[in-house]
Amino acid sequence: MTQLYTALFTILIGIGAAVVYFGGSNWLLDRAFPVRGPGGRVAGDRVAGDRVARNIRLAGLIRPWLFLGPAILALGIYLVWPVAASVWLGFRSRDGSAFVGLENYRWLVTDPVFRESMLNNFLWLLVVPAAATFLGLVAAALTDRISWGNLAKSLIFMPMAISFVGAAVIWKFVYDYRGEGEQIGLLNAIVVALGGSPQAWIALPFWNNFFLMAILVWIQTGFAMVILSAALRGIPEETVEAAVIDGANPLQIFFRIMVPQIWGTIAVVWTTITITVLKVFDIVLAMTNGQWQSQVLANLMFDWMFRGGGDQGRGAVIAIVIMVLVIPIMVWNIRGARAEGGGP
Amino acid sequence: MSGGMAGRAEGRVGRRAGLTWAVHLSVLLLVVLWTLPTAGLFVTSLRDRDQIAVSGWWTALATSTQSLVFRAPAGEGEVEEAGRFVLRGTVLDGGAGRVTAFGTSSRAPAAFGPGETADLGDGVRLTVAADGGYELSGPQSFKAGRGQRIFHTAEVPPRFTLANYAGVLGAAGLGRSFLNSMTVAVPATVIPILVAAFAAYALAWMRFAGRGLLIAAVVGLLVVPLQMALIPLLSLYNGLGQAFGFDPKTYIGIWLAHTGFGLPLAIYLLRNYMAGLPREIIESARVDGANDFEIFTRIVLPLSFPALASFAIFQFLWTWNDLLVALVFLGAGDDRLVLTGRLVNLLGSRGGDWEILAASAFVSIAVPILVFFALQKYLVRGLLAGSVK
Numbered sequence: 073m074t075q076l077y078t079a080l081f082t083i084l085i086g087i088g089a090a091v092v093y094f095g096g097s098n099w100l101l102d103r104a105f106p107v108r109g110p111g112g113r114v115a116g117d118r119v120a121g122d123r124v125a126r127n128i129r130l131a132g133l134i135r136p137w138l139f140l141g142p143a144i145l146a147l148g149i150y151l152v153w154p155v156a157a158s159v160w161l162g163f164r165s166r167d168g169s170a171f172v173g174l175e176n177y178r179w180l181v182t183d184p185v186f187r188e189s190m191l192n193n194f195l196w197l198l199v200v201p202a203a204a205t206f207l208g209l210v211a212a213a214l215t216d217r218i219s220w221g222n223l224a225k226s227l228i229f230m231p232m233a234i235s236f237v238g239a240a241v242i243w244k245f246v247y248d249y250r251g252e253g254e255q256i257g258l259l260n261a262i263v264v265a266l267g268g269s270p271q272a273w274i275a276l277p278f279w280n281n282f283f284l285m286a287i288l289v290w291i292q293t294g295f296a297m298v299i300l301s302a303a304l305r306g307i308p309e310e311t312v313e314a315a316v317i318d319g320a321n322p323l324q325i326f327f328r329i330m331v332p333q334i335w336g337t338i339a340v341v342w343t344t345i346t347i348t349v350l351k352v353f354d355i356v357l358a359m360t361n362g363q364w365q366s367q368v369l370a371n372l373m374f375d376w377m378f379r380g381g382g383d384q385g386r387g388a389v390i391a392i393v394i395m396v397l398v399i400p401i402m403v404w405n406i407r408g409a410r411a412e413g414g415g416p
Numbered sequence: 417m418s419g420g421m422a423g424r425a426e427g428r429v430g431r432r433a434g435l436t437w438a439v440h441l442s443v444l445l446l447v448v449l450w451t452l453p454t455a456g457l458f459v460t461s462l463r464d465r466d467q468i469a470v471s472g473w474w475t476a477l478a479t480s481t482q483s484l485v486f487r488a489p490a491g492e493g494e495v496e497e498a499g500r501f502v503l504r505g506t507v508l509d510g511g512a513g514r515v516t517a518f519g520t521s522s523r524a525p526a527a528f529g530p531g532e533t534a535d536l537g538d539g540v541r542l543t544v545a546a547d548g549g550y551e552l553s554g555p556q557s558f559k560a561g562r563g564q565r566i567f568h569t570a571e572v573p574p575r576f577t578l579a580n581y582a583g584v585l586g587a588a589g590l591g592r593s594f595l596n597s598m599t600v601a602v603p604a605t606v607i608p609i610l611v612a613a614f615a616a617y618a619l620a621w622m623r624f625a626g627r628g629l630l631i632a633a634v635v636g637l638l639v640v641p642l643q644m645a646l647i648p649l650l651s652l653y654n655g656l657g658q659a660f661g662f663d664p665k666t667y668i669g670i671w672l673a674h675t676g677f678g679l680p681l682a683i684y685l686l687r688n689y690m691a692g693l694p695r696e697i698i699e700s701a702r703v704d705g706a707n708d709f710e711i712f713t714r715i716v717l718p719l720s721f722p723a724l725a726s727f728a729i730f731q732f733l734w735t736w737n738d739l740l741v742a743l744v745f746l747g748a749g750d751d752r753l754v755l756t757g758r759l760v761n762l763l764g765s766r767g768g769d770w771e772i773l774a775a776s777a778f779v780s781i782a783v784p785i786l787v788f789f790a791l792q793k794y795l796v797r798g799l800l801a802g803s804v805k
Contacts, residue, residue: 150676157648235737
């Protein structure tokens with residue numbers, strides 16, 4: 073319990089510090105560059121008026137940086153600097169003490185487990201965003217037209233709240249395999265009921281990847297559904313009505329009229345899930361820990377970070393590979409945000 | 417699933433009953449597929465551990481036929497009646513159920529019907545009644561033996577119990593991990609909010625050089641993989657710990673890490689929301705002589721409550737469900753493990769004990785599920801603000 077009190081105490085300290093910083097720095101700024109005369113009235117004479125104008129300008133120059141300061145500091149320490157440091161560590165030895173040039177990269181391209189991870193990650197990238205987006209689109213389109221659609225949406229969306237590890241436990245039970253006796257895993261029970269022979273699904277090289285992917289698809293479909301559902305509702309009525317008058321059937325209306333109008337949103341959903349896929353770590357760690365040829369980049373990186381005391385150089389170059397794979401999406405996002413305009 | 421999907425158009429095309437049914441059935445199928453795995457584990461967490469191991473959870477609601485083994489006590493409680501030693505009791509744990517057959521060896525576990533008498537040799541006789549009551553009698557005391565094994569087939573009614581939960585909260589260290597998860601998640605959710613809100617206001621409503629660049633940077637940082645940050649930060653923490661002589665794995669360390677990692681989304685969400693507030697309100701406050709600090713604290717911050725709530729939910733779910741950051745910055749020590757870390761450990765060490773895994777998983781899932789159902793509205797709003805351009 074003590075640690076919970078410590079946590080609550082820390083929250084108070086944190087909020088207090090934030091209030092003191094933001095309030096205090098603002099108070100100081102107002103004192104240093106007063107823009108109001110005594111009693112709150114703007115000073116009347118010209119000399120004072122010039123000073124007030126100058127003070128307003130100076131305060132306006134400084135204030136944004138007071139507001140932004142803590143955020144920039146935290147982002148700098150926790151995201152910007154580490155990216156640069158990781159690139160630097162990629163050229164150094166396992167404890168970071170010596171420069172080794174491209175040695176880590178040379179190791180990377182010849183490492184069979186890395187190749188396996190790349191191949192698996194490629195499969196994940198191919199299957200998961202497509203499957204989750206498609207299922208989400210179908211779920212959005214279907215649930216929008218029935219009376220209990222909101223309840224259905226809630227239930228499909230729910231896995232989003234479950235941790236990857238929790239989901240791994242849930243699905244490991246579905247995939248459970250018994251050498252003898254009654255199968256208590258749902259999948260094997262169904263297979264047996266249909267006359268097949270039970271399998272240890274997550275230990276089947278190559279195919280086990282797909283059983284792991286199913287977990288992420290299960291989690292991400294709700295996300296895709298929620299966003300695509302909102303986009304579908306935003307489609308102007310007239311376009312659909314025109315198609316109805318022209319005699320299009322519901323399927324044609326959906327794929328020819330509605331889907332093309334939400335391509336932008338589909339792309340956003342797709343790329344968001346793609347990034348999640350690249351970072352997938354918990355599911356693989358909990359299900360197989362990379363055994364039976366199911367290794368992926370993020371888990372491999374974690375492995376090298378701690379294996380035998382940790383190899384910083386090799387861990388860093390694997391992280392850099394993940395980063396490089398993300399960069400196209402990053403550039404596309406930034407372009408999108410800039411095209412939209414920097415502000416109101 | 418190929419039923420009509422044209423939304424509002426359907427009413428105009430004219431109702432086709434078949435199509436409507438197809439939609440209902442497709443959605444039902446999706447919902448069942450999406451809830452069944454969770455439901456299965458939940459039912460399992462409430463079942464008796466002996467039943468979990470021998471039958472699928474879907475049989476839990478019906479009476480199940482099970483082949484069981486009972487070992488009679490080695491003479492404990494025996495009475496002497498008419499020169500014979502007699503042991504009585506029931507073979508059914510928990511009492512309820514019906515025995516349909518029994519036997520005395522694993523080769524013929526169902527050799528006798530209920531009520532029949534089995535002769536075990538040396539004058540030892542065994543009877544098992546349908547209600548599970550057994551009577552074992554012999555000329556010598558049973559204290560010398562190891563206890564007679566009684567194989568039996570029984571129809572056992574569904575039994576639900578909270579014993580699994582009681583067990584894991586005490587013994588498996590889950591109670592401790594629950595506290596640890598709380599300790600990590602709550603401050604890691606609260607701390608970034610104010611920091612992000614001020615920054616978001618500056619990026620939305622203040623004019624200064626470099627604003628566009630900063631917004632672009634925030635958008636870029638949104639997708640930076642955590643993996644890039646881990647190794648340098650871990651060595652920074654270790655270095656600081658060594659230099660100043662403290663344990664580098666602290667709660668403060670992980671709170672700050674979660675704050676840093678959560679800030680891009682926080683700033684992005686809040687900026688989008690604040691930028692959408694009506695310009696007139698802010699302009700008129702400016703004309704009245706309010707400076708940005710006053711406008712922010714008195715007008716913008718209260719109006720931004722929905723966006724603040726959205727972010728708080730995201731960040732809480734993310735920090736509660738996180739495994740990677742906790743393993744790296746808090747470590748895998750037994751007293752520091754958060755719930756997700758504990759679950760991974762249990763998967764490794766107790767991989768087949770589903771009563772432990774299921775109950776543990778639901779202890780860890782319960783909190784985010786509650787948050788999800790209670791605050792879904794804000795979660796959806798946040799998702800839409802964060803993704804749809």
